[in-house]
Amino acid sequence: MASMNIRIPTRQAAGLLGAFCAAFFGVALLTTPLHAQTHARTAKPNFVLILADDLGYGDIGPFGSKRNRTPHLDRMAREGMKLTSFYAAPVCTPSRAQILTGSYAKRVSLPGVLGPCSKTGLSAAEHTIGELLQQQGYATLVIGKWHVGDDVSFLPTRHGFDHYFGLPYSNDMGPEDGQLGTSFRPPLPLVRDEKVIEEVKPKDQDNLTERYTDEAVKFIRAQKNHPFFLYLPHTAVHTPIHPGHHFRGRSASPFSDWVEELDWSVGKVLDTLQALGLATNTLVCFTSDNGPWLPKGTNAGTAFPLRGGKGSTWEGGMREPTLAWWPGKISPGSSSDAVAANFDFLPTFVELAGGVVPADRKIDGKNLSPVLLGQTKDSPHAEHFYFSGNQLQAVRSGPWKLKFAGLGNGKPPKPGPQEPDPAPQLFNLDNDIGEQVDLAARHPEIVTRLQGLIAGMDADLGVKDQGPGVRPAGRIENPVGLWLAGHPPSNQPSKTAH
Numbered sequence: 001m002a003s004m005n006i007r008i009p010t011r012q013a014a015g016l017l018g019a020f021c022a023a024f025f026g027v028a029l030l031t032t033p034l035h036a037q038t039h040a041r042t043a044k045p046n047f048v049l050i051l052a053d054d055l056g057y058g059d060i061g062p063f064g065s066k067r068n069r070t071p072h073l074d075r076m077a078r079e080g081m082k083l084t085s086f087y088a089a090p091v092c093t094p095s096r097a098q099i100l101t102g103s104y105a106k107r108v109s110l111p112g113v114l115g116p117c118s119k120t121g122l123s124a125a126e127h128t129i130g131e132l133l134q135q136q137g138y139a140t141l142v143i144g145k146w147h148v149g150d151d152v153s154f155l156p157t158r159h160g161f162d163h164y165f166g167l168p169y170s171n172d173m174g175p176e177d178g179q180l181g182t183s184f185r186p187p188l189p190l191v192r193d194e195k196v197i198e199e200v201k202p203k204d205q206d207n208l209t210e211r212y213t214d215e216a217v218k219f220i221r222a223q224k225n226h227p228f229f230l231y232l233p234h235t236a237v238h239t240p241i242h243p244g245h246h247f248r249g250r251s252a253s254p255f256s257d258w259v260e261e262l263d264w265s266v267g268k269v270l271d272t273l274q275a276l277g278l279a280t281n282t283l284v285c286f287t288s289d290n291g292p293w294l295p296k297g298t299n300a301g302t303a304f305p306l307r308g309g310k311g312s313t314w315e316g317g318m319r320e321p322t323l324a325w326w327p328g329k330i331s332p333g334s335s336s337d338a339v340a341a342n343f344d345f346l347p348t349f350v351e352l353a354g355g356v357v358p359a360d361r362k363i364d365g366k367n368l369s370p371v372l373l374g375q376t377k378d379s380p381h382a383e384h385f386y387f388s389g390n391q392l393q394a395v396r397s398g399p400w401k402l403k404f405a406g407l408g409n410g411k412p413p414k415p416g417p418q419e420p421d422p423a424p425q426l427f428n429l430d431n432d433i434g435e436q437v438d439l440a441a442r443h444p445e446i447v448t449r450l451q452g453l454i455a456g457m458d459a460d461l462g463v464k465d466q467g468p469g470v471r472p473a474g475r476i477e478n479p480v481g482l483w484l485a486g487h488p489p490s491n492q493p494s495k496t497a498h
């Protein structure tokens, strides 16, 4: 595989700034001992965020899986912290939008799954996690599934990442797979930075996890003396299921094989950090983008003991198996049930890097580092909201969850007039993590309090219309799809591509 050519324009700019500062503060630098300068340069922690796709709450050993062998994730939990009330969005695109912007997907107008040649994508006006860490002098790389827009203007290199390598959207969005009906589907593109370098055929998908992992290891080695942020959103374990040949057939099912390969990949990252002496200066987080895609049967994971799966606002759709590892900083074998969410990565990483999240717009994320570092057991969130697309369907405050829409186990609504939703249901998640016992009639005062929280969110982001807190997505009228130069697909972008 070709080695990565590191091109880092922001650091050239940082170099110019550094030269200016050195001239201006030259006397101070000359009087500072060299070892102190070196320490100041290396003190910023590195960040690695590993995201699985469609992996369920019960799919890894630390969260109770007996089906999938995950020794490396087991080790990550043993040496780090398990986050047991950590939330994503119910599907791919909004979940990634939350990670990148630190905000609810509805707030940044990316509530639904984007297809190839999408007219919408991540707005250039957002301060992404990559952009904010670049400003702190970090080298930034995305490897894997981006999925917040595939026009070049929406790609990672335009949103705060020095480089990109990966399949930019779901692995079932190529011509071989029928998930998107008749909408436009070019061959699956493998992209480096802003160029398609290969068409990914089904058999090529078998190699993706290994290739992503090789790129990750190379990047970490190349940046060992420089602060870095590696965002590694795997294609695994989204259908179609494609474990690598070293893993295929080694467990009970292809799905389990792929989980085990994903686990191997995590181990490679951890081992590389330790071999380079970077472990004590690197925060590694592992989570999933949404719950298991249950209708896929044996090709789906499990959210057990949670109710529901991908697409739903039951816990199984949005609560993810999450681990945080930072030897010497995060207490080994610890666990936190504090409510947290994937939009917390942005403020957490930026503040740990010594930066400040810009206050020119509302973001929903909070700095989780006091929880991770054992300074508090309390969640920074007084409440958490569950959206399905643009519809608010539930709210959680402490142990209490009020679910007032989407009560049909997450199945998509049938066309035509909809039946009115049944009465809101209230669950105590501390005692009833599987959302089986409706306590609404027993605790009307709690229902009323939670309904007040819903009213507050409705006033912010709106119900049917967009509220004042909604910011527009990026939009491009004539998106250029991703395909090999000189090899446009035979079918052209459809006017219905959204």
Ligand SMILES: [Ca+2]
Pocket: 053, 054, 091, 092, 238, 289, 290
């Ligand atoms: Ca997903």
